[in-house]
Amino acid sequence: MLRHISIDQLRMGMFIHELDGNWLDHPFWKTRFLLARPQDLQKLRESGVRSLWIDASRGLDAIALTSAPAPTPAPPPAAAPTAAQLVTPVARVELQAELPQALKLLAGSKAAVAAMFNDARLGMAVDPARVTEVVTQISGSVLRNPSAMISLARLKRADDYTYMHSVAVCALMIALGRAMNLPEEQLMQAGTAGLLHDIGKLAIPDDILNKPGRLTDEEFRTIQQHPQEGARILIDNCEVSALTLDVCMHHHEKVDGTGYPFGLQGEQISLFARMGAVCDVYDAITSQRAYKSSWDPAVSISKMAEWKGHFDPDVLHAFVKCVGIYPIGALVRLESGRLGIVTEQSERSLLTPKVKVFFSTRSNMPIPQATVDLSSSQCTDRIIGREAPEKWGFRDLHELWAGPNSLPD
Known part of the structure; x- marks a missing residue:
């Protein structure tokens, strides 16, 4: 039985079903868990959470703690909003006004992605509501000012790359989708695909992913398995759309047919996978890695334009309109x-x-x-x-x- 209580009623032994409010206001990236640690109870009381839902069938009930008449059971939470409902009109703000919020959001998103990926690594289900929540928050920042989020995400540290790359590609996919005038619901799908596109790298050994020198042919073949590994992980552990699976599987395909894993070319590659290819590469080459230095963003745009046959020209043109010929920080x-x-x-x-x-x-x-x-x-x-x-x-x-x-x- 679900019951809505105030934070003051929360006690050890209750099973938390859902925390009310913005996910940035509390320190937990999983909102469904048995409250078994005093330090977690203290963190919740010190957070911005003022009320929450508990599941009395899986833990202590609030009514058992008081002799007062039982309150009228609260209705269960409303059905989750659709992706289209989550993307609402947002007023554009100046870059400097959005930077502090974007910086806070990046830190929170990185931790959330790390938790999701760790769940997937352990064979546990990834909560689709949490994925939607993260994408919605990132989308809001991009809608207010796309340059803040996508420029700050580029500054990731080398040891943060795996999770921050996912956040960055999510933001880039949403910004690119806006530049291409995609419908609102497709913007959310694009963001979700960007957030999860590289989840297959969980199956690749770290010593290969972070190798400072040149990869051997065998090591590169191992790297090339991550799109298919990602699709397997998503099918086994996540409730995602066919579009997200498609981007995960095909974001390393090239329009001239020289990509992997299937050597698709041209229109054989979906629009969203072609978008993913551009966003993935741009963030990769502008980021500091264990085995290479980052490229200046303007140099990166110039180089990508020179790689004939790699990207869809129309998608790349829209991407340049999105980030600029001379991006922020150039x-x-x-x-x-x-x-x-x-x-x-x-x-x-x-x-x-x-x-x-x-x-x-x-x-x-x-x-x-x-x-x-x-x-x-x-x-x-x-x-x-x-x-x-x-x-x-x-x-x-x-x-x-x-x-x-x-x-x-």
Whole structure:
């Protein structure tokens, strides 16, 4: 029997069925468990949770704790909303306004994905409601300002890659879907597919996944098994759509037929799998890994455009419109000789973002930081090219656009 109680009524031995409120407001990534540890009870009382549902058939009932007349049983929770109902209109905000919320959300999403993947690793079912919850929160941030989430997710630490990559691809898939004018329900499906696309890497030994040197042919063949392993894990442990299974299985296919695991080509690859291929590669090459350094985001976009036969040209074009020719965090050289970091995209043109300048190539010296809006009619400067941060010995450039302490926990 489900019963709705206040946090003050919660006692050891109760079986928690569902916590009310935003999942970011409490420290638990699994909301159905027997309350058997005093420290968990203390955490819940100190959290933002004010009420919750317990299952009296699986634990202590609140009525047994009091001689007061039994309250009228509360109705069971309403049916879960559909994906379309979860995506509601959201007002767009400036990048700097969304960054703090996106940073908090990234940390929470990483922990949630880690818990889900650990459940799958142990052969346990992954809670579809929790997957939907995470995707919904990420979608909200992307709708408010897509640059915040997808730019911060790129800053992941190498040892966080597995889980943060899933979060990043989820955000990128939603942002790309918006750029392609997909219906709202399909945005949620795209996000879910992005979140779970690499779950098959759970079946690949860590010493191969994180090998610092070149893979042997045998090791690479092992890596190539992860799409099919992922589909197996999803079928066995998750309630997911055919679309999510498709992206998991086919996000390494290439339009020219040279991808894996089946060598599909062109229209044989679904639209969402073609979207997944672009998002997966972009996040991979712009991320720091145990075996390679990250690429500058603008360089990454340029390189991806050069890989003929790898991506669907229309999907890649939509992706560039989404993240920009010069994405947030790209180091660029201006005609004036100044170097700067792209801090915000322009709605007028992909070529005229806002740039925070901080260095002069003419004096080879730092200059006072200033933000230049290249789309302004009063601005006479322009971008003439990309620059590699390592060429100049620059480090921690993300602090120029995201601020200090902006690496996701």
